Amino acid sequence: MRKILISFFLIISPAYIIFSQSYVSVNLENNIYQIIDLSVQRGLCASPPGSKPYTRSQIISIINEILSAENAGGLKISERIILEKEREKYTSKIKGFDLNRGMYLSKAKLFKTDIEMNTEVGLGFDMEISQSEEFNSENFYNWGGDLWIYAYLRGDIGSNFSYSTTANFGFVKAGRRLEGYYHTYYAGFEDHDEFIDQYIPTYSEPLAYFPFTYKKRWDASVFYLDQLDSSGFQSMPEKLSGAYAFIAETTAVFFNNALLFRAGRLRREWAAMSPGSSLVFNGNARPFLALEAQFQPLSWFNISTLTGELEYFNQNGIKNSAWSSQNAFSITMLEFNIKDFLHFDLGDVVIWPKRTELGYPLPIIDSFFYQNNIGDFDNLSLFFDIKLNLYKMMNVWFSFYSDEMELNPDMGLLDRTMIAFQAGTTFIIPHLPFAFIKLTYTKIEPYCYTHNRNFVPWYNDDNGLRPVETAYINNGVGIGYYLPPNSDEVLLRFEAMPGISSKIHFQYQMIRHGADFGDSAVDGSSYLSELDPDSRNENPILKKYFLHDGAYQWFHILKGGAEYTLKKLPITVYGEAGVVFSYFTNIDGPANQGETSQYHIVDEAPYTRSTSFILMLGVKIFSDSQAIHQ
Numbered sequence: 001m002r003k004i005l006i007s008f009f010l011i012i013s014p015a016y017i018i019f020s021q022s023y024v025s026v027n028l029e030n031n032i033y034q035i036i037d038l039s040v041q042r043g044l045c046a047s048p049p050g051s052k053p054y055t056r057s058q059i060i061s062i063i064n065e066i067l068s069a070e071n072a073g074g075l076k077i078s079e080r081i082i083l084e085k086e087r088e089k090y091t092s093k094i095k096g097f098d099l100n101r102g103m104y105l106s107k108a109k110l111f112k113t114d115i116e117m118n119t120e121v122g123l124g125f126d127m128e129i130s131q132s133e134e135f136n137s138e139n140f141y142n143w144g145g146d147l148w149i150y151a152y153l154r155g156d157i158g159s160n161f162s163y164s165t166t167a168n169f170g171f172v173k174a175g176r177r178l179e180g181y182y183h184t185y186y187a188g189f190e191d192h193d194e195f196i197d198q199y200i201p202t203y204s205e206p207l208a209y210f211p212f213t214y215k216k217r218w219d220a221s222v223f224y225l226d227q228l229d230s231s232g233f234q235s236m237p238e239k240l241s242g243a244y245a246f247i248a249e250t251t252a253v254f255f256n257n258a259l260l261f262r263a264g265r266l267r268r269e270w271a272a273m274s275p276g277s278s279l280v281f282n283g284n285a286r287p288f289l290a291l292e293a294q295f296q297p298l299s300w301f302n303i304s305t306l307t308g309e310l311e312y313f314n315q316n317g318i319k320n321s322a323w324s325s326q327n328a329f330s331i332t333m334l335e336f337n338i339k340d341f342l343h344f345d346l347g348d349v350v351i352w353p354k355r356t357e358l359g360y361p362l363p364i365i366d367s368f369f370y371q372n373n374i375g376d377f378d379n380l381s382l383f384f385d386i387k388l389n390l391y392k393m394m395n396v397w398f399s400f401y402s403d404e405m406e407l408n409p410d411m412g413l414l415d416r417t418m419i420a421f422q423a424g425t426t427f428i429i430p431h432l433p434f435a436f437i438k439l440t441y442t443k444i445e446p447y448c449y450t451h452n453r454n455f456v457p458w459y460n461d462d463n464g465l466r467p468v469e470t471a472y473i474n475n476g477v478g479i480g481y482y483l484p485p486n487s488d489e490v491l492l493r494f495e496a497m498p499g500i501s502s503k504i505h506f507q508y509q510m511i512r513h514g515a516d517f518g519d520s521a522v523d524g525s526s527y528l529s530e531l532d533p534d535s536r537n538e539n540p541i542l543k544k545y546f547l548h549d550g551a552y553q554w555f556h557i558l559k560g561g562a563e564y565t566l567k568k569l570p571i572t573v574y575g576e577a578g579v580v581f582s583y584f585t586n587i588d589g590p591a592n593q594g595e596t597s598q599y600h601i602v603d604e605a606p607y608t609r610s611t612s613f614i615l616m617l618g619v620k621i622f623s624d625s626q627a628i629h630q
Helices: 002-012 032-041 056-067 077-090 318-323 367-374
Strands: 096-098 103-109 116-135 140-157 161-173 178-183 199-203 222-224 241-254 259-266 288-298 301-309 327-338 342-353 379-390 394-404 418-429 435-444 454-461 464-468 487-496 502-514 552-565 571-587 599-602 610-621
Touching: 032 056, 032 077, 032 418, 056 077, 342 367, 342 454, 367 379
Parallel strands: none
Antiparallel strands: 096 103, 103 116, 116 140, 116 610, 140 161, 161 241, 178 199, 222 241, 241 259, 259 288, 288 301, 301 327, 327 342, 342 379, 379 394, 394 418, 418 435, 435 487, 454 464, 487 502, 502 552, 552 571, 571 599, 571 610
16 A cells, blocks of 8 residues: 555656645635736736636746736835735745744655655634624614634645645524515415425524625534534524534646646635626635646636535435435536636536436536436536726626526516626726725526426435425525525725735625515525426516516615734734615515516515614634635
8 A cells, every 4th residue: 555655646746846836725715816816907917717716836826927027017015015925825834833823834755755745734713703783663783703713734745736624613603583484486386296386484694794795604504502412403503503614625736737636625716707706606605525627728728627516504404404405516617818808718517416427527528418418407507707908907897697598589578587697897096005996786687596496316215206406505505696596786895905914995785685585575586496397488477577576675785894914923803894774675566477566665564674783803813824714
């Protein structure tokens, strides 16, 4: 066995390498991703692959390109210092204890060969507390928070292979409110075959946080601290709860970063025209175990592919919830870049009930056409993005995601046109370090990211076949954009790094979302909505009139925040504060009748207005350690 291991590492790592590079992933929440995005826009570096996270080696290579003599003239002094400090985080350190980073580094030769093996062991701490004062007919005070301690082991073996594993243990609280109940089809739908309407509870967003910003950091279930037995395992931390999370990866890279293979469970973001904006594979999605590959044979062309297994949401117990959530996920993306002027990507993605299947994991066959060869059991989608950089001062982009659609004259009115799109622009602010203003409009049409539960021939129980859920979700969280179906958003954001160790931002959002509870609930407004398979082109209920076909909740959100890293201590403090104005509009008649009705603001149960003041404060210790705390 020892000889086999030695032979393997000799193959992936030339013996003459004295000092190895690191291919451990860099957390998506790191500021470096926004810095890289702005640098591409300013023409300071080439456009990197659109499949994130990047490795340390990729980050170092990009920073070196930005700092090169050819491009450095476009940098401010403070920006150069920021980049040099970022690069320092990812370079190898002195052996032994580093108290400023909370880690221990050892270096040794593998099995007495010339293959160098670096190992890092470290700890970190992250605490975040958020509270909300909500004023409406009944005033509420809500608080929530996360407190995490994490330990990691990671390292490099030779010049081509790296590994990392992080164990997170913490306490969490994120209370919600039961809003009402919702039909997964629509009121009056008649069940037949596997198409069975469910009447499901609908909950608010976590009350102590800004709408649609709460990020689940735990795996599987949480356990209530006042109920420490098997019955205490819950899907959400309505009470103060204990939790855990494990993140791990192994990565091999060849041909000077041109070819990457990774097996890991970590957060990812693909096809984002601005960090956090992806419609197809968003960084807000929960991590899952997957195999992925990235190949960039030419400077202007890249192909990425990934296949992994999605995780269930513990809504109805560990076994019952998992019965209908046994899915895999595959995505392939092609990217084209014309210098620093034009970026274009396209690809397909499929959620498929787990089975022995070769076509989806292998990118040599297009999934869109492959499904026609094996039968219609799976949830297939297509996407593309195009972005133009103009005058190195601004960019404009358009993103498109198609869950299902049929080309016909009435497609714009039909619920079966299940698409999402986004248009955006970023303006560089020339006199502030890495400063920009971003404006986007995003629209998620009804039933987008949803899918009918289907009988599949390889899943059954003692009572026969069970419907399998193939909605575009993982562990109860959307894989695509962070808004649910039947929503739109206007977002205006300012961000800058006024100091070497600081960052500020201000943001306004207007979000509108179809109600998924109450008598005026709009069909297709939940991830668990199911589109009637019959008469999709004729049924008046299955036509969409945004804002004019039922009740909609409106959010106006104003907030600002800052982050600062202490100079002599490994501590980062951050915070955010703002106000949320929420109200509903409704129509006079019944919802979902397939005709345009005027809407007006209402304020009676269950559609009430409220104003919330929200304050969030947090602290990270050893944040520069870059442990993959997700």
